[in-house]
Amino acid sequence: MSDSTTTLLGTGFYWQDLPVGARFRTYGRTIREADVSAFTATVGMVEPLFTDEVYAEAHSAIKGRLVPGAQVYAVxxxxxxxxxxxxxxxxxxQASMNVLGPTLAGxxxxxxxxVIESRPAQKGGRGLVRTRNRVINQHGVAVMEYEPLRLMAGRDEG
Incomplete structure (x- = not known):
C-alpha cells in the first residue's frame, strides 16, 4: 500500500541534488562475447572487425574480440x-565523446x-546537468570519456 509519506526506492536524483563537483562511481559491467554479437546484430553494425573473427585476426591491429565504441557508450x-x-x-x-582505447569482450x-554543470532550465522547475564521464576498465585504464548534457526533473519544493 502506498501513500504520500511512502518513499519510492530507486528514484534518481533531481537536478538540485547534483551540485557542481559531486562525484560518483557506478557498479561494473562485464561485456561478454554474446553481448557483442547481440549488439552488432541488433543495430546492424556489420563491420568485419566486429562480425568476422577470421578477418579480425588477420587485419586488426588489436588482438581479441573488439567491442564497438557505440556499445561501450551504451553500456x-x-x-x-x-x-x-x-x-x-x-x-x-547533447554530448561530446572521445574513445581513448580499445575495449574487448570479457x-x-x-x-x-x-558533475561539471548544474543549473535551472528556463521553465518548468527542471534543470540542466552536464557530467564528465570516464569509462574505466578492470585494469584502471580509461577507455572512453564523454560529457552528456541532460534535462532533469526538479524536486517539488512545495
Whole structure:
C-alpha cells in the first residue's frame, strides 16, 4: 500500500541534488562475447572487425574480440542512468565523446563521473546537468570519456 509519506526506492536524483563537483562511481559491467554479437546484430553494425573473427585476426591491429565504441557508450549510459536518473531524467540533449582505447569482450567497465554543470532550465522547475564521464576498465585504464548534457526533473519544493 502506498501513500504520500511512502518513499519510492530507486528514484534518481533531481537536478538540485547534483551540485557542481559531486562525484560518483557506478557498479561494473562485464561485456561478454554474446553481448557483442547481440549488439552488432541488433543495430546492424556489420563491420568485419566486429562480425568476422577470421578477418579480425588477420587485419586488426588489436588482438581479441573488439567491442564497438557505440556499445561501450551504451553500456556506460545504462550504468549511469540506472544509478542517477531513473524516473527523473527527462531528455538527453547533447554530448561530446572521445574513445581513448580499445575495449574487448570479457572486459569489465565502470563509470567514474563528476558533475561539471548544474543549473535551472528556463521553465518548468527542471534543470540542466552536464557530467564528465570516464569509462574505466578492470585494469584502471580509461577507455572512453564523454560529457552528456541532460534535462532533469526538479524536486517539488512545495
Amino acid at each position: 556506460a549510459e545504462g550504468l549511469v542512468l540506472a544509478a542517477t536518473a531513473h524516473g527523473t531524467g527527462m531528455a538527453f540533449l 572486459d569489465t567497465v565502470h563509470v567514474d563521473f563528476e
